Amino acid sequence: MSYVALDLDPDRVSAAAGESVVYGDAGRRKALVAAGIHRAATVAITFANTPSALRVLHSIHELEPTLPTIVRTVDDADLERLIASGATEVIPEIVEGSLMLASHTLMLMGVPMRRRVVRHVEEMRDKRYSMLRGYFHGADEDDERHEQVRLQSVPVDENADAVGRTLDELGLVGDGVEVTAIRRHGMRGVEPDPDTKLRASDIVVLRGLPEALQQAEERLSRNRRAGAVA
Numbered sequence: 001m002s003y004v005a006l007d008l009d010p011d012r013v014s015a016a017a018g019e020s021v022v023y024g025d026a027g028r029r030k031a032l033v034a035a036g037i038h039r040a041a042t043v044a045i046t047f048a049n050t051p052s053a054l055r056v057l058h059s060i061h062e063l064e065p066t067l068p069t070i071v072r073t074v075d076d077a078d079l080e081r082l083i084a085s086g087a088t089e090v091i092p093e094i095v096e097g098s099l100m101l102a103s104h105t106l107m108l109m110g111v112p113m114r115r116r117v118v119r120h121v122e123e124m125r126d127k128r129y130s131m132l133r134g135y136f137h138g139a140d141e142d143d144e145r146h147e148q149v150r151l152q153s154v155p156v157d158e159n160a161d162a163v164g165r166t167l168d169e170l171g172l173v174g175d176g177v178e179v180t181a182i183r184r185h186g187m188r189g190v191e192p193d194p195d196t197k198l199r200a201s202d203i204v205v206l207r208g209l210p211e212a213l214q215q216a217e218e219r220l221s222r223n224r225r226a227g228a229v230a
Contacts, residue, residue: 004035027055029063042068042151048093050078054085061086065183066153066203086183088151088205151180151205152213158200159223168194170219176212181205 006024007013013023024031026045037043043060045053053071060069068088073079075094082090156162162170172179173194182192183203198204198220206216 006031006035027052027059029059032059032063037063037067040064040067042070042088045069045071045087048072048074050081053082053087057082057085057087066155068151068153068205088153088181149207149209150213151207152217153183154204154206154217154220156198156200156202156204156220157223160200160220161222162198162220163200164197166195166197167192170198172206172216172219177206177208177216179204180207 003020005016005019005021006026007016007021008023008025010023013021022035024035026032026035037060045056047053050073053073057069057071060067065086069086071082071087071090073082073090073092075092076090079090079092167173167179179192179196182196182198183205184199184201204220206213208216
């Protein structure tokens with residue numbers, strides 16, 4: 001999988017010689033464009049500094065408002081600010097550190113790793129990371145379908161047949177795809193339910209297998225005229 005990393009520390013850029021790491025300020029739109037933001041599938045903001053992360057989020061969503069963005073933080077102190085500014089998911093180090101501490105403690109106590117420990121960690125991650133629910137699985141699992149699950153953001157055009165209709169009416173509930181969030185007016189709303197009605201300019205964040213995602217995108221993108229003819 002190809003990637004491009006931007007870093008303002010010349011020493012780190014030099015140390016990464018041979019890798020796709022370049023000197024640049026991710027908070028500047030010109031740097032993001034030069035790095036290929038318009039071709040990117042997702043963005044990860046890896047430095048744990050909220051003001052800088054907010055600046056980068058602002059630039060990203062001016063250029064690509066539907067692009068999924070993962071943000072690393074130290075803790076949950078600024079979780080709501082980051083989500084409101086466009087972060088698709090926020091990963092706090094303190095949460096992952098706590099999960100690893102709990103895992104090692106249970107292992108040293110003799111609790112079976114592949115059953116109770118892994119299952120407990122999965123449950124905790126599922127509760128904490130709503131967007132990434134189901135992505136974490138045990139080391140003994142080998143499920144190709146699981147590895148194909150991905151996130152996709154779909155904008156709702158003002159002429160789309162989906163405007164004014166609920167997720168249930170559109171067949172987006174229990175059909176191999178999950179609506180994990182709806183961004184409205186640049187803000188990520190609460191986790192939607194089947195009765196949530198879509199509005200023009202909404203950005204619907206979907207999770208599922210490629211085929212199901214393609215079908216869901218077609219339903220969301222179908223215009224009113226095409227829907228009437230169908």
